[in-house]
Amino acid sequence: MLAPHFSTKERILGAAEDLFARHGFAGASLRQVTAAANVNLAAVNYHFGSKENLIEEVFRRRLDELNARRLAALAEVNAGGDADLEQVLAAFIRPALELSLDKTGGSAFVRVLARAYAEHNERLRRFLSDNYGHVLKEFAGAFARLLPHLGKEELYWRLDIVSGALTYAMADFGVIKRKSGVSEQTHRERAAEHLIRFAAAGLRAA
Amino acid sequence: MLAPHFSTKERILGAAEDLFARHGFAGASLRQVTAAANVNLAAVNYHFGSKENLIEEVFRRRLDELNARRLAALAEVNAGGDADLEQVLAAFIRPALELSLDKTGGSAFVRVLARAYAEHNERLRRFLSDNYGHVLKEFAGAFARLLPHLGKEELYWRLDIVSGALTYAMADFGVIKRKSGVSEQTHRERAAEHLIRFAAAGLRAA
DNA sequence: ACCGATATCAAACGTTCGTTTGAATCATAC
DNA sequence: GTATGATTCAAACGAACGTTTGATATCGGT
Numbered sequence: 001m002l003a004p005h006f007s008t009k010e011r012i013l014g015a016a017e018d019l020f021a022r023h024g025f026a027g028a029s030l031r032q033v034t035a036a037a038n039v040n041l042a043a044v045n046y047h048f049g050s051k052e053n054l055i056e057e058v059f060r061r062r063l064d065e066l067n068a069r070r071l072a073a074l075a076e077v078n079a080g081g082d083a084d085l086e087q088v089l090a091a092f093i094r095p096a097l098e099l100s101l102d103k104t105g106g107s108a109f110v111r112v113l114a115r116a117y118a119e120h121n122e123r124l125r126r127f128l129s130d131n132y133g134h135v136l137k138e139f140a141g142a143f144a145r146l147l148p149h150l151g152k153e154e155l156y157w158r159l160d161i162v163s164g165a166l167t168y169a170m171a172d173f174g175v176i177k178r179k180s181g182v183s184e185q186t187h188r189e190r191a192a193e194h195l196i197r198f199a200a201a202g203l204r205a206a
Numbered sequence: 207m208l209a210p211h212f213s214t215k216e217r218i219l220g221a222a223e224d225l226f227a228r229h230g231f232a233g234a235s236l237r238q239v240t241a242a243a244n245v246n247l248a249a250v251n252y253h254f255g256s257k258e259n260l261i262e263e264v265f266r267r268r269l270d271e272l273n274a275r276r277l278a279a280l281a282e283v284n285a286g287g288d289a290d291l292e293q294v295l296a297a298f299i300r301p302a303l304e305l306s307l308d309k310t311g312g313s314a315f316v317r318v319l320a321r322a323y324a325e326h327n328e329r330l331r332r333f334l335s336d337n338y339g340h341v342l343k344e345f346a347g348a349f350a351r352l353l354p355h356l357g358k359e360e361l362y363w364r365l366d367i368v369s370g371a372l373t374y375a376m377a378d379f380g381v382i383k384r385k386s387g388v389s390e391q392t393h394r395e396r397a398a399e400h401l402i403r404f405a406a407a408g409l410r411a412a
Numbered sequence: 413a414c415c416g417a418t419a420t421c422a423a424a425c426g427t428t429c430g431t432t433t434g435a436a437t438c439a440t441a442c
Numbered sequence: 443g444t445a446t447g448a449t450t451c452a453a454a455c456g457a458a459c460g461t462t463t464g465a466t467a468t469c470g471g472t
Binding site: 022023024025026027111114115117118119120154157158160161162163164165167168169171190191194195197198199200201202203204205206 | 228403411
Binding site: 235236237247250251257 | 433
């Protein structure tokens, strides 16, 4: 039930994000979405054309900014000259962390992202690859420069493992429960710190 | 379309496993499942009672054996006396690897497992925790003994990261595509090796 | 004030969903 | 061989699905 001062499109996107995170793409119906957004059922097809298109827009809205921030952070690290592994990892992870702390639904979106990984949906995978594949390539290049002793294949295996761990950690799927007295923000910041430390050691492994 | 010499129940479980892996629990219908299994639509409710119960049975069938193997492997490692980190990790990961190489649907099941992580379904989480939580406790204890310098909280963070990386790596979600000329079996065995090396280094990090 | 475009609405479209029913079929024991 | 319980079957149940329709409301431009 989003505040009514947002536009119809924005309210639909916000409600869809939340419900896709909770019930999955097939599990959340347009009737649930439009009810939560306080808009008419037909509004989804009017503004987005179809449920599939709505799903893509849910991704585009967040990923455009997320990946721009990642590239900006990476450029900043590279400009510094003597980048280290932790800095490059932070350039990738920190924007996801900040997104997950966003008050307007970002924490739902990181869970939607984890859903997307689990979906082997061909259309969705192509959409993500077409629109954001270049970001992964940029980071792979930065890691390759920092880890010259690793073969290309070895490097890709490790980056694969890192992205899996990142996705799960950000989506809060694990057994770790936030302790009372620790704010959501602090909890996620610690997750990012642990993740960076762990991933850096894993990437450096002999 | 499973061979007809399996029982109705077995064919339903096999088809459900495959379709749940491909389309998710909400996305795969009982009509798809029963058609793939070559059984009557009503057979699911006759043999399992409901779709929810069918989902639980899909998990139970594999996890009973998977976790028994994990505990057996861990016991063997502990019996050796001077267990190291890689051995304990292998005791956890190798049974999952072997399952993923199983010819009768195991590779579908590891993807179903990844779906389960993405689901925040309360019933499913309680079912998994009630039935298999003790296995995770056993392994956490083994890791704690091997990493005495880590605080309890630090250790749990790292195990959380390991389990996320494992789930994704086994489910084959990453960007790594199997090269032609490398068999499915070899591909997955390499994944397990990389995972163990990476995780060991991450767990040992200062 | 009126027009045309944009947006919202209730209602219905045909389809598919999980589940249930009751009859037909099968297997086993006497 | 026939009675009994377990299983399979086609058919139907009501509910929910994504999408479309046509009428109604809203609003900026002249």
